[in-house]
Structures are given as C-alpha cells and as structure tokens.
Amino acid sequence: MLIFNVLLQELRDAYANLGPKHEKEINDLMNSYKKSYSEWVFILRCGFGLLMYGFGSKKFLIEDFASSALTDYSVVVINGYLQQIHLKQVVITLAELLWDQLKMHGKTTWENVPKNQPFNTKSMDDLIAFLDGPHLEDKECFVCVVVHNIDGPSLRDSDTQQYLARIAACSHIRVVASIDHVNAPLLWDKKMVHTQFNWYWLHVPTFAPYNIEGTFFPLILAHSGSAQTVKTASIVLQSLTPNAQSVFKVVAEHQLAHPNEEGMPLNNLYTFCRERFLVSSQITLNAHLTEFKDHELVKTRRNPDGQDCIYIPLTSEALEKLVQEIIH
Template sequence: MDMEDDLEEVEFEFSRNYFLAKESGSGSSRKKSTHKLTDIDLVDEQKLREAACQIEPKHQNEIVTLIDSYKRLYPEWLLALRCGFGLLMYGFGSKKAMIEDFASTALTEYSVLVINGYLHTINLKQVLIAIAEILLDQVKTRRKVSSRDLPKSQQPLNSQSIEDLLTFLDEVETEDNCFVCVIIHNIDGPGLRDSETQNYLARLAACTHICVVASVDHVNAPLFWDKHNVHTQFKWCWYHVPTFAPYKVEGTFYPPILAHGMETNDLYSVCREHFLVSSQVTLNSHLTEFKDHELVKIKRHSDGQDCLYIPLAADALRKVLSEIS
C-alpha cells in the first residue's frame, strides 16, 4: 500500500506541476512578436547563385561511372518503348541531359518532340498540333494519305479542339514503324500538374504511334494518376536513375527564393507619397501591364503577403537604371 501511495503522490505532483507550468505560461503566450519574416535581411539571390556556381563539384569519377551504367541500359529502355511501355525516370538530380543523350543515341529512328514541364506555362494544344504535323509528314512521305489520315472535317489543325486532336492522333492510320517519341522533362512540373492536363497526357501516351519518356522529381508525383492512367494509358516502367546533377536549367524558371520582394501595400504607400497614383485601383492597372510583359512578378511570402519582384539580374537592373537616369 505504501508503494501505491508513493506512486499516486508522484503522479499528483507531475499533474500539478504540468498545470502550474501551463498557467504561468499562459500570460506570456498572449504576447505576439511584431517581427515578420520579410524583415530578415537575406543575401541577394544573384549573389547566392554566383556563389553556388563556384562550388567545386565532388565525386566526379563516381558520377561518370554511374552515368555509364545507365548508358548500358539504353537497349533495355528502347525495347520497353517498342513493347508499348512508357519510361518514367526518377531519382535525385537533373535527368534532362541523360534523357536527351538517350534520345540522340538510341532513338535515331524516331521523331522526337520535347516538352519542358519545368516551365510555368505550356500550351498543350500547340504540342498536340506539332505531334499531329509530324505524323502527317510521315504519312505523306510514305505516300499512304487517305481521307481517314486527315483531321476531322479536313479543317486546319489550328482550328481543331484538343479532343479532336487526340482523336485524330489515336485514329491516324500509318505504318507500324511510324512513331513519335514525346520526351517530357518534369511531367510533375508546375505547368502540367492539374488533373485535366495529366489526363490529356495519359490519353496521348495511349495513342498507337506515340511513346513517352518522362522524368519526375516531386515526391508526390504518383498521386497525379489513378490505376487506369498508370496501367492502361501510360504503362509506366519505373527506373531509378539518380544522376546527382544540379538542376541548373530547371531552376532558372522558378521565382527567386531569397529575392527582396516588396509588399503591394508598401508599394502603394510609396507611390501615393510621391503622388504617382491616387488609388489602389490605379496602381493595379499599371501593374497589370508590367505583369503581362513579365517585367514584374508576384510571389506569396510565407507570411501570406503578396510581394512584387523584378525577375532581372542585378547587372540588367543597373543598366536600366543608368539609362533612365
């Protein structure tokens, strides 16, 4: 009984101390800091990129050996494509150079079209038109043109809808050795992430004379597709091919992480003080033109504020300012 009493006393003291600590801290928890993340003085994005370029690469011999081991897989990858499967490359590092080397080495008999999924805006209809034109050229070269080889109602390709273009690509009749290989760098990129675009790409991959080679880098990329997309349309063969190569090209098109952005409210205050605008509506109308020409872009900071930044290098900005002055 004495031992049980001791245990109860220990538990009581623990509970009492816990609630006393919560009570004593409740007053201080109401005090909120006035500091914001945007107040932190961060290094300039351009200086950061320049410093990153000066970092000496390591383990170059091992990386060369690793890439050579992938090159020995080219025949296997080509066989998978000819059997109707799609190739999906994943792993740490940029796979752009490796996939393009595979295309230039093993896909010489194919017509190849490249989609840069790391771009923020991609015109999927223009991509489908380009693929249709490639197939039509192959059909004309082999002198197999018929009424079924032409788009619906014999209208120009530019006037066709995406649905009509996909139907045409699926029904076009040509020789069995006519193929267009579509390479999609970052099929999980920002310009391709919506479900509608992914469904269109899956339908494209399911076309008889289309094969797809794609890469992914986002950890949640497999969530884009359902079983029908994966097993019936894309028919992915997954290959783990880490290259440890920097994302130099892909990272160029992402907004700067550490750039000094200015909040829209702060910009309005400054413009109003200098009698440049009289209302927020007037400022927004001016900013719209700048945004349309991509001279100014908007990025949402972690504190929820919309900030404006100029996507130009420091040297370019200095040159513009010197010309203005």
C-alpha cells in the first residue's frame, strides 16, 4: 500500500509538471471550429442532439460554443467526469428554468405545479413529463443541457443513461454532449441513439489536454495536502464562469473573516450576491452551489440557530492563498 501511494504521488507530480505543447496549432484548430457554430445551432433547433467525439478534451470547445452561440437559451452543465452527479437536482434546475421561460411567454398553466412551483417535491417522472409538455407551440423555447463526458464514470450505469435519454427526448430540451471512451456507443440501444438522444455525430478532435477531467480521479478536496488542494481548487475555479468565481470568493472571504462560525448562512449569501448583481435569482445561486458541491469545493452544515451554512473544507492558510493568488 505504501508503494502504491508513493507511485500515485509521483504520477500526480509528473502530471502537474507537464508543460503545454503545440499551443498555436491547438488554438488554430479550435478557432477553425467557430465557423461551424451557426450550423450547430441550426442542428439543435431542428431537434437533434449534438454528440462530439475525437481525440482531445472537448470541454473548452463546448463551453465556448455554449457561451457564444447559445446566448438566447438557458444552459445547464453536467460534468460527467465527476465521481458523483445529482441528476435529480439537474432535472429540477431544468424545470425551474423552463418555468421561468413559460412565465415570460405567459404560459404558466400546469396542473401538477402550484404557483409556488415546488419542483423539489416532484418525482423524476413528473419532472420529465413537465419538460416534455406541450406548453408552447413555439419550438424555439428550450433549455440546452451540456454534458461533458456523457460516458463518464458517474453516468455510465444503465439507469442514469435511461434517464438522460428520456430527458433528451423532451420537447423543450436539447443536448450537447461529448464522449471519449472508445466503447461509449455501447451505452445506448438503437432507440436511445436514433429516437431519444437523436444524435448528430460531430468529429471534432481538439488534441487539447484533459487538464480538468484528469483532476477528478478521484478529487477528495478535504483529504489532500494543502498545496495539492489549492492547485485542484484553482483548476476547478478556472473552469467556472466569472460570476461563479465571484460567488465562491464571497463565501471564502466570509469564512476568513469569521473563522469560528459554521459558515455563511444561505440567506445571507443570497442577499449579498443579489445586492452585488452576482446572481439574478435564487435559482441562479442554487445552480452555482450545486456545481460547487459536485466539485467538492463547498459543503453545508447547520449553525446553532438552525440555519444552513455554506463552508469551504480548506484550512485558513490554504483558503487565504487561494483567494490572494488565484481568484481575481
């Protein structure tokens, strides 16, 4: 066991010290795909799902496509390379985003959802039925689901793939996903491929390193060394949006200023972020927090007053280093 741990640490050190190669060629290749963005959006609007394959990480490519070409739609991200995914929370978020779109169109009638829309009390079947409901004749009203590594370790089981296929088949959902495992197509039967996911296969080799994906095998933030912890957290945060980074910074600064408290109360966090225009609603904040939890960047616990609090499982020294040197 000792030998294994030593070898594992050597492997991690070697991986951390790998320098970038062929950056110009990779950037040129990435930029060449931008010409196809409008075509990819058209394919989604036609009801297909985009499945990207080819050598190299597709994470940056897909995120660039979503942030620049899917600005007219709500986008939810699933990181399949993580060890654990809260799929029901993802579906709840999809339902909440669709509900907001329906309200904008004046179409909020759904007999199974009261006005206070308690989606978290609904079953997966009810939530999927809502996403597939004939709420709008306008087919342009949909939520896009981005799935990095739909063949990832936390998504490979049959039940999860069946749920993903049912979600993809919903009339108000479109899926953009990537695969990397050579046997990934074996996850699906003919119905799932051609009817539910309705894949449009895109060969988009990027030759980009799997810097983010390779970090989570496994990621145990609270149990690694301080230097490794800060490095891991930095890599994760760099992959998030600026607003998400700012929300994390709010929690970090509160924790540093109040080291003896249980964390930052959720209500206080929402009020603080809303006043500074970091989030527009509780739904947006919940989406950020879910992503933090999936990456094991934050955890929750209750203070003596019974309030749920968010805290970062890092030492004060490591957290201070993260705030000062990494988060801008």
